Structures are given as structure tokens and as C-alpha cells.
Amino acid sequence: MQTFLEQVNEKIDGVPLQRCYHCRKCTAGCPLAFAMEYNPNKVIRMIQMDRKKEVLNSSTIWLCASCETCITRCPNEVDIARMMDVLRQMAIESGVGAKEKNILKFHESFLSNIKMFGRINEPTMMVQYKLKSGDLFSDMGMGIDMFLKGKLSLSSPKTKDLGSVKKIFEKTKRA
């Protein structure tokens, strides 16, 4: 049976995490480290120690904003941003779900909106997110203000060949 480290390395399909010598440059430059449960370097250490459940169930993997500062500065070219993508996908696939539930609900609403229109229609996407998350009232004032300025329109242009976009979602769906 594969260790957690081997599973993650296989999915990253690049520089293996063993290359990390724990200089913590990733963490020093991470703009989200202040809000994370485990910092990026600690996540690598935890993967090496086979602490799969804790990693997949952590807020860290969802709070990573993919700013790519870590991979840009890593002296060993460990792609930590890609590692975070892989961990999020493993959390979804293994049924652990997301510790930061609303972040995943936002992604789901965003993708479902693309499937509906081919392009993001911001107001309907926000309604989808609000219904999913139950966070109904935040940003209402701002939304109304933007609507009055003509920035939010329910009828923004859609992709005409919607079938081709739907096909992409269908064919990339995980088994």
C-alpha cells in the first residue's frame, strides 16, 4: 500500500516532496500563513509523517489562495501550490470534504455557473453561493450598489455552443 507521501507525490507528478529541506522560505513568504491552522512547511512535514487525516481535514489546504509565492521562492522547486491543489482534490475524492466548507461551496457554485452559461454571470453565481452556504445577507448593500451602477446584469452574454462546455465538464468528471 502506498504511503500518503507516495500518493501525494504521484499526483503532483513533479519534484518529490522529499526534496524539501525545511528552510521554511515558503512559510516566511506565505501571505495566508497568519490565518492557517498548519503552515505550508508543516503540511509537508505532516505528509512525510503520514498524517493523512489531519492534513486532508485541515483548513490550511483551503485557505491557500494559490498566489504561488512559495513555489517561486522554493530553493528546491517543490511545487507547494500544486501540492495544495492535489490535497484539496484528495479531500474531495476521499469524502473528507472541506474543513472550510464555504470555500468549497464557492468553488462549486462558480463551476456550476460555468456549466449553466459557459461564462460566469456574477449575480446568479452569487445567488447560487448564497443558497448553498446559507450566508444570505453579507454583501447585500454592495450588491445593490453595483446593480444600480449597471455592473451586475442578469443577462450577460453566454457561450453559444454551451454543449461543448458541458461536454468538458462531463468528460473531466471523476469516476
Next chain:
Amino acid sequence: MKVAYYPGCSLHGTAKEYDQSVRAVSRALGIELKEVDDWSCCGATSAHSTNFKLSIALPARNLVAAEKDALDVMVPCAACFNRFKTAEHHLKADKQLKGEVEEIIGGKYHGGIAIRNPLDIIFKDIGLDALEGKVIKPLKGLKPVSYYGCLLLRPPEICEFDDYENPVILDKILNTLGADARLWSYKTDCCGGSLTISRTDIVTKMVSKIMTMAREAGANCVVTACPVCMANLDMRAGDNVRLPVFYFTELIALALGLQGPDTWFKLHNVDPRPLMKSLALI
């Protein structure tokens, strides 16, 4: 010059002033735009966070559509730009993936066109001298900090954009327009991106820090080339640190005396008009 144009979803909605100013500036600088036929969303953060193959296939569909015009494609949104460049990188590096993605999108990817941001087109193809020659209203008194954010620059081997720790293209453009771009060390810091909806509390902290540092650098406004950065900087900064935020194309249009800035400025959350009036720029 003529380029294919991929506006992306934001530019048809919350970033419509970016779309309109890119079009106006392009026209004035002799860049003809041909919108990519029937484009679709690039998938943004939500696709790559949850499904790798989807995150490559969505931009690939647009790259294939853009290739039909045999023109380099201009992508003003930094987020779309990054997803396009990432898809290009993987499609060129991984033959097996390329084959799978071509099957998924039902089209061949040739990799023959360049993916370009308008900043880079204006800097390299139009040039600062030509830009300066068209300035009729120098932006005197404007002290912007240029904010590049993440997605134009990182990772550098994919974005191939500018110095990734100290980019200067935008600073040089702003100074050419007569502004006094301030030096600061937060030009490539992250604004929090799409966490703005689901974790507003975190983004407010990140943006407030950026605004505080802009103020310490003596700036009276912030300039960006990204609709996500714009939305966050303009809407999420704490009340006591906010500053007007501009798309760089709005300022080029203003300096070139083009129609539009008045209408665009009204669309911002932090109203830039008091500042611009005090400097006699509008």
C-alpha cells in the same frame, strides 16, 4: 497591430470599466482587437482547486478558438492570463495530457500563438516613447503605487512576464503618463483572491495591510491590471485606510484625453473623483 481579444467573464460584469478602457486605449494606440469567437470561462481558481484536467481543458477550448484567428491573444484579466499560460505550459510539456485534452474539447491545439497581457503589449510593442508622444494631459500630482499582484508574475517560468520580485513595467508606464509612481515593497503581495466571498474577514486583513503600506509609501492611489485585485482593493479595505484604485488603462485613457474616464470612475466603490478634481485631472 492586430490581436485576438479574450475579455473573460469579469470584464463583462464587475470589471466593465476595464473592458471599456482596454478597448478605448487599444483603439488610440492602433491595436485592433478581434474578440475570440464564442469564448467560455477559463475556470479560474475554482477549477484548478478542485479538478486539474478541467482546469486545463477550459482554457484550452479558448486557446483553440483563438488559434483559428492566427493572432496572438490579448488577455487583460490577470487571472485568465495565468490560467491560459498554465494550460499552454502543460499542453506543451505533456503530450499525453495534450491528447486527452484535445479529445475532451474536440479540437487540435497547435501552440502557435502567444498569450499576452495588455501591459506587456503596450510596453514592448507600442513602446514608452510612442505612448509619451500621445499624452496630452500629464497625470501631474498623481502618486500611484503599482500593484501587480500574483497572477501576472507567478510562477515566473510559466508567466514569463517581468521581474517577478520587483516588476517595473507598470511603474514605467505610469511615469510616462506624468504620474509619480512611488516605490514600495508590496507590489507583488497577494490580495486574497477568491477568498473574498467565502472568507471576507481574512481578505479585509490582507487588503488593509496593502493599503496601509501604500499610504506609508506616500501614495494617493493604487493601480492594478487585475479585476480580482481591483474588486478586493476597492471594496475590502478597512474604512480608515482606503484609497482610490484604478485599472492602468483608465489612467492611460485619461492622460491621452480619451472619452470615458468620467463614466468609468463613477463605477468604482471608492470614488476617485474628489482626488482627480483636486488635482485638476477631471
